[in-house]
Amino acid sequence: MERKEIIDKYERKPENILLILHEIQENNPRHYLAEKDLKEVAKHLSLPESFVKGIASFYSMFSLNPRGKFIIRVCESPPCHLMGSNTILESLAEILNIGVGETTEDGAFTLELSSCLGVCGVAPVMMINEEVYGNLTPEKIKEIIAEKRREI
Ligand code: FES
Structure with missing residues (x-):
């Protein structure tokens, strides 16, 4: 599923941030969140990009670097x-x-x-x-x- 498709499924509520990030990462064959992903999620939820990046860095289940298949x-x-x-x-x-x-x-x-x-x-x-x-x-x-x- 494409990033946009995933993001658009979710209401524009900040509490959806973990679910959205998780689903985007799951759909990436290299199991990580790219800069563009964080940007688009921030835009959708009207949150600062730095906040979204902070969340993605805080939780060990997320990776900001490409990982193995x-x-x-x-x-x-x-x-x-x-x-x-x-x-x-x-x-x-x-x-x-x-x-x-x-x-x-x-x-x-x-x-x-x-x-x-x-x-x-x-x-x-x-x-x-x-x-x-x-x-x-x-x-x-x-x-x-x-x-x-x-x-x-
Ligand atoms: S301690 Fe390894 S599965 Fe519980």
């Missing part, structure tokens, strides 16, 4: 930590050759951390875009990444 979020909350989330993170960093907060050169993967994803029963856990993966092991990680690479 697949955003990997590894849970780092205590239950996952106890079940070895560090090993999972190390495996991912090694396979993808990037650190936390970085994106692979081909623009395919971004590696991020997350707090509890609400499925501690299957710790350690990660999400790739909207999909949850649990009971992770380094072997499973290899398979999952190989599968995602085939989808590119």
Whole structure:
């Protein structure tokens, strides 16, 4: 969906700002908010651009830089930590050759951390875009990444 189409769906109320920004970012294949997006949202809601930018910078769910097609979020909350989330993170960093907060050169993967994803029963856990993966092991990680690479 185009930016304008998304923005026009929402009433011109400031309280819609998070919903609009979220939907625009979701519709961007690189999962980020461009300068132009912030400008248009500010215009639609009659808010200063600096305010919209402030909101987009404040919330960690938003990115102002292009990210990978697949955003990997590894849970780092205590239950996952106890079940070895560090090993999972190390495996991912090694396979993808990037650190936390970085994106692979081909623009395919971004590696991020997350707090509890609400499925501690299957710790350690990660999400790739909207999909949850649990009971992770380094072997499973290899398979999952190989599968995602085939989808590119
Ligand atoms: S602590 Fe990781 S899913 Fe809850």
